[in-house]
Amino acid sequence: MPEPDACRPVEIDGETIRVRGAQEMTDEARAAFAEVVRAAKRKYAAEHPPRHTVDTITSDALDALYAELELAQQRAAAMERAMEPTAADALAHRGCHRDLKGQCLRAERAGSAITTFAAIFEGLGNLLATSSRDWGTYRVDAWLYAVILGWDCEEATHNETCAHGAMEEMAALHGWDADTVAKARRYRAAVRDALDPQEQPATRPPVHVGGRANAEDCPACIASALSPPWPFICPGEAAHEDPKET
Numbered sequence: 001m002p003e004p005d006a007c008r009p010v011e012i013d014g015e016t017i018r019v020r021g022a023q024e025m026t027d028e029a030r031a032a033f034a035e036v037v038r039a040a041k042r043k044y045a046a047e048h049p050p051r052h053t054v055d056t057i058t059s060d061a062l063d064a065l066y067a068e069l070e071l072a073q074q075r076a077a078a079m080e081r082a083m084e085p086t087a088a089d090a091l092a093h094r095g096c097h098r099d100l101k102g103q104c105l106r107a108e109r110a111g112s113a114i115t116t117f118a119a120i121f122e123g124l125g126n127l128l129a130t131s132s133r134d135w136g137t138y139r140v141d142a143w144l145y146a147v148i149l150g151w152d153c154e155e156a157t158h159n160e161t162c163a164h165g166a167m168e169e170m171a172a173l174h175g176w177d178a179d180t181v182a183k184a185r186r187y188r189a190a191v192r193d194a195l196d197p198q199e200q201p202a203t204r205p206p207v208h209v210g211g212r213a214n215a216e217d218c219p220a221c222i223a224s225a226l227s228p229p230w231p232f233i234c235p236g237e238a239a240h241e242d243p244k245e246t
Helices: 027-047 059-092 097-130 139-148 166-174 178-195 219-223
Strands: 006-012 015-021
Touching: 006 027, 059 097, 059 139, 059 178, 097 139, 097 178, 139 166, 139 178, 166 178
Parallel strands: none
Antiparallel strands: 006 015
């Protein structure tokens, strides 16, 4: 009579795994099962690399993160600069919609990347600010604090609680030269800008030229969802011009 189905312990590399079966595994089956478990663990480890924490992140990894952040900000700024002439050309030339849309999508992706980095550094900043660790004792800790929260006083209004001279103290304690201090302040400025982006000034929406021009020459028609083939004349109502002073 077969043994009842039950969970039986199988030890693999010091870890006990319970396997349901009607009988004990043979040595051959146990070895095959162990290889399957090890392969699954290797696959999981490859697909889920360990995440850095405040205690495990290195200066090189932090440099890489900041390099990516600066690159994303540079790309976003370049996209904004590139969009200005592209948008101006789109007001006068037919067929610019697709290019303008591509520029907008790339700018949105750059903005999304900056938002992601901002969330990462905001989380690290909260961990540092709430930790009881003395972040100035060790060189790596002091560098991490310098670029995430900053040793300089950044308050608009100063008082006796402001940490004036803290960066200079850290530089003297850990042997940072002027270039290293400047680098830390530049990284800190990038984090601060990512966490508190400045609002862009509002722009006036394009207006129709009305029945006095072709639709392909009308800014509002170009900016709208209206697609070629164009109507010959702008179908919109012309915007009233501001009265001139006499």
